Amino acid sequence: MQRISSENRPSTSPSQAQILWRCFGYLRPHWKITAGAYLMMVLIDAVAMINPQLIGWAIDHGLEADSASSTGSLTLAVGALLVLVLVKGLFTYFQGRWTEVASQNVAYDLRNELQRKITQLSFSFHDQSEAGDLLSRTIQDVERIRFLTGRAMFRVIEGSLLMLVTAVVMIVMNPLLGLMALLALPLLVVQSISFGRVFRPLSVVIQKQLATVTTRVEQNLRGARVVKTFAQEEAEIERFEAENRRWFDLSATAARLQAVNMPRLHLIANLSSVVILWYGGTLVINGQLTLGELVAFTTYMAQLVSPVRFLGMILPAISMAAASAERIFEILDTVPEVHEEPGAPELLERLAAEKRVCRGHIRFENVAFSYGRHASILKDITFDALPDQVVALLGPTGSGKTTVVNLIPRFYDPSAGRITLDGVDIREVTLNSLRAQIGIVLQETTLFAASIRENITFGRPDATQEEIEAAARDAQAHEFILQTQKGYDTPVGERGITLSGGQKQRIAIARALLTDPRILILDDATSSVDSETEHLIQLALERVMQARTTFVIAHRLSTVQRADLILVLDKGRIVASGKHADLLTASPLYQNIYNQQLKRGKG
Amino acid sequence: MGFGIGVSSPGMGPRGIIEQFSGGDNQRGAAFNRRVVVRLLAYLKPYKRPMLLACLAMLVVSGLTLLTPYLLKEAVDQYISQGDRAGLAHISLLTAAAFAGLYLATAGQQYLLAWVGQRVLANLRSALFRHLQQLSLGYHDTHIVGVTVSRVMNDVATINELLSQGIITLLGDTLILVGIVVIMLTMSPRLALLTFIVLPLMLGVTMWFSSRARVAFRETRTRVARVVGDLAEDIAGVRVIQAFGQEDSTQERFTQVNEANRDAHINAMTLSFIFLPAIEFLGVLSTAIVLWFGGRAVAADEITLGVLVAFLSYVTRFFQPVQELSRLYTTMQSAMAGGEQVLKLLDSPPEVQDQPEAGEMPQISGRVSLDHVSFRYRPDLPEVLHDVNLMIEPGQTVALVGPTGAGKTSIGNLIARFYDVSAGMVAIDGIDVRTVTQQSLHRQIGLVPQDSFLFSGSIAENIRFGRPQASDAEVEEAARLANAHDFIIAKPDGYQTRVLEGAANLSVGQRQLVCIARAILTNPRILILDEATSNVDSMTESLIQGALRKLLQGRTAVVIAHRLSTIRSADLICVVQDGQIVEQGNHDELLERGGAYRALYQRQFSG
Secondary structure (H helix, E strand, C coil), X not given: CCCCCCCCCCCCCCCHHHHHHHHHHCCHHHHHHHHHHHHHHXXXXXXXXXXXXXXXXXXXXXXXXXXXXXXXXXXXXXXXXXXXXXXXXXXXXXXXHHHHHHHHHHHHHHHHHHHHHHHHCCHHHHHHCCHHHHXXXXXXXXXXXXXXXXXXXXXXXXXXXXXXXXXXXHHHHCHHHHHHHHCHHHHHHHHHHHHHHHHHHHHHHHHHHHHHHHHHHHHHHHCHHHHHHCCCHHHHHHHHHHHHHHHHHHHHHHHHHHHHHHHHHXXXXXXXXXXXXXXXXXXXXXXXXXXXXXXXXXXXXXXHHHHHHHHHHHHHHHHHHHHHHHHHHHHHCCCCCCCXXXXXXXXXXXXXXXXXXXXXXXXXXXXXXXXXXXXXXXXXXXXXXXXXXEEEEECCCCCXXXXXXXXXXXXXXXXXXXXXXXCEEHHHCCHHHHHCCXXXXXXXXXXXXXXXXXXXXXXCCCCCHHHHHHHHHHCCCHHHHHHCCCHHHXXXXXXXXXXXXXXXXXXXXXXXXXCCCCEEEEECCCCCCCHHHHHXXXXXXXXXXXXXXXXXXXXXXXXXXXXXXXEEEECCEEEEEECHHHHHHHCHHHHHHHHHHHCCCCC | CCCCHHHHCCCCCCHHHHHXXXXXXXXCCCCCCHHHHHHHHHHHHHHHHHHHHHHHHHHHHHHHHHHHHHHHHHHHHHHHCCCCHHHHHHHHHHHHHHHHHHHHHHHHHHXXXXXXXHHHXXXXXXXXXXXXXXXXXXXXXXXXXXXXXXXXXXXXXXXXXXXXXXXXXXXXXXXXXXXXXXXXXXHCHHHHHHHHCHHHHHHHHHHHHHHHHHHHHHHHHHHHHHHHHXXXXXXXXXXXHHHCCCHHHHHHHHXXXXXXXXXXXXXXXXXXXXXXXXXXXXXXXXXXXXXXXXXXXXXXXXXXXXXXHHHHHHHHHHHHHHHHHHHHHHHHHHHHHHHHHHHHHHHCCCCCCCCCCCECCCCCCCCEEEEEEEECCCCCCCCXXXXXXXXXXXXXXXXXXXXXXXXXXHHHHHHCCCCCCCEEEEEECCEEHHHECHHHHHCCEEEECCCCCCCCEEHHHHHHHHCCCCCHHHHHHHHHXXXXXXXHHHCCCHHHCEECCCCCCCCHHHHHHHHHHHHHHCCCCEEEEECCCCCCCHHHHHHHHHHHHHHHCCCEEEEECCCHHHHHHCCEEEEEECCEEEEEECHHHHHHHCCHHHHHHHHHHCC
């Protein structure tokens, strides 16, 4: 997300090394298993050093025509070879498994932490972030960290160690021949790096282009109706072909680079083994080297060059992982704007201390609100909502109605002024104890992919069937729920039934009612439904507003007319308040809204 | 979050689509399907020359791969053992030349194959895209966008893998395998046969692994999809979660799916850590066999030392093609399944088709008639319109009102011929819409969709959508008529402002205005307007109303109406209920009549 609220973002930008260090910090709880894996690695490399020696030794000592001693040597060498590979296999298994377990746990911990953070961050964070972006950080970016702390780091260390030890062994065996073999290394490194330098940016461009092609297809399908009515099929094809063609051109360039890279690495390795064959062969002829040693040497050669290829692939992965880590830590380091005071009491405890219960008296005192450094959204909001009153908020879009009600459950905190519930500043009690007293039907109805029952009991998983049905009845939802195939157990969502907007809303109302809140907030609860449903929802609302303090963002004349208090908002201020009859004469804006919107019924 | 989903329905919400995407080789078929292969091979036909060249290169690669260990043998037997320095230098040069040749041939082969592969891939995608343009809306109703996108992007890629890389790998690896077998048998039949003992073991282990791995890795994909699905729900529902104070319970649920995901991955990878050492062991086993028996044979002077060294080299090369071929088998399975899907899409006929003798729709004056029209979306679905009769005079505005699902949208769809009627006839200016080409009909029809769909791209591109050749002045004129000009130029980038997904940078009302401008620019004779139901503020609302008034002027318009102002000013109001027009007339007449319209009006519009 490009626009995480600037207020909360950690201010210093750490270096790549610091970021990577922090990633490896996630291995700390799993240090035993990680250490075990690296111990295995050392053992594996040791075995890798012995194998070529055995083959060489077998050729030199096991092929004499005569004797039993020769056969004995051969059998010994072959036997040792098999035993060693079994031992190495065992080491490989444990090394692989432990590396995997450690790095999968890093991913597991990171994902849990991310999910926790995401569900805790305030509305202001979610207003500015995109779901797809949060998902890709939790899935793909974490996957890259997993790769980094697992196989990538392992390969780098293992490869470096193997190269180093192999090089030492070769030089010890025969310094000159060893040095000649090492000549290949810088060439391989140069080839790998120069390839990466050209190829990496290109592959990024290709990925982007592929995404563009995908978007073209997707948009075309989503807009199929528009494409057809405007008879733009041919133009769409042309647009697609242009992007598709560009993708092909880029891919063909990449293919040319790729087609040459691997064979070239092989060529360098192969040519240096030819050098060893020639020079080593000459040494054998001179009697300065045995044939077995020469064979061992060529085997070492293969070991020496193989890690270079891995390194060529892994170095870019490391810098990609660093970028991923930055995106992950950006979320983890965001401080929720709304947070509890340390040691804050529960709301009911606090009231009980004064021998009181929650009655639902909400008071706004000179409340102002603004997003970060943006222009203020609410200014000087002051009003009293007495217990069991119905408060209707009215005003043009963007006048701040939704913001006012969002301040009550502390989805945001005011930038000035204070809000009290039964005389207690809502910032002085825990968030959950405050929200437990508040029921909300949000502007956009969100149901979860679960059964109808699970959706209704979302806020009170222990509710009984009677309670669930009672809430559903009050929400005018019981009837249609019974008509579905499995009643309350009918799943909602793509694999289940598709509910209409009005049905969803009624379930959301039931969900809010089940918690039997002292305070009820209904935001735009009847947009986008047909008149029949609207009527039902209207009935539901009339019922549920009784005996609790209700805030309603209303478009309906009947609701507004029966409200105990109407707040007319404009540009973030309360421009008029009172009852319907008073406002009709006192407030021109109210009159205007009344004539334009309320009378017309639908906004 | 998805409580209970784990047990009952794993693919809910975003999951269903994600599973399609993360599928990889989810769908598998037989490894060989003649029909699919023949059809797909046709796509290689235009590229005979590069393919032949690639084959040639492949032959060179195979030959040189087989040759180099032989050169090594010669070096040991003929020159090193004999102390022939000049000969050693000579054969070293020869080997170097062979490697250089190998480099060139490999690079050439890989480049040619990749080029042809990507060419075919691009062609297949184009073919699919073209075909999708011809399909009727019926197709789009019944297919999830994500799945179709995945056909065009992912399935096609699997096919390509098989077509380009697969065939040549098959040929090349088989050739190398046979070559090695022949050479080893020629050099030393006994030693060769002994080495081959390892082969069935190798095959057995590989097959065991791939069958287990397929299950294990499929499990990992399912698990990842659940993690994604769970988190996607948490994000979508974060406001509800916080409002109901359910953070802890969602975290518990997430931890569970997260844990299952971790364990599935560890399990799958653990299989690999058994498989890799097993294969390595078999490799060393064959080396050991060669070394022991070969060593004995050298000692007994039955074979030369060079043969032994060459054998050691061939043995390591022997197993690579075996592995490659077994991997190819898996690729083929998913390519066949993917190919089948792609061909199915390519072969699906458009439900609405131009008749062979269809002519151009002449300039429309705008009389629309529905004559005993019945309609169902698919033969297996219930009828949504029954025997509908409607007559609209040129220039009239007709408002369709009624409850959701009554059939209002279907009437609009039939007039534009997005679907064909099941019975009866839709005629424009007395011409049956089925007798003219869809293009010529659509060119004269405009649409303002309910969801105010805009494409990603600039505002100007969106307005110009129906008439790409329109000048900037015309675009601006249309925007002015649609009351959109003022808000557009207030944006920092003006007409070049990019339209982002969601309502990120254009409000719902502004999107509607852009849609209206888009329709105005094409100057359609007949307009289908699906009024948006979402609430916009009264200021924007009056802008929209003004824009619509201009748009409706002088054209025949069918409005699926939700606003009283639209309905009141309509020339004709049709109340649609249960797939029938139950009342027709103007506002006053219908109110007077005291029927369905009056009931609707009172409930909906008088608070």
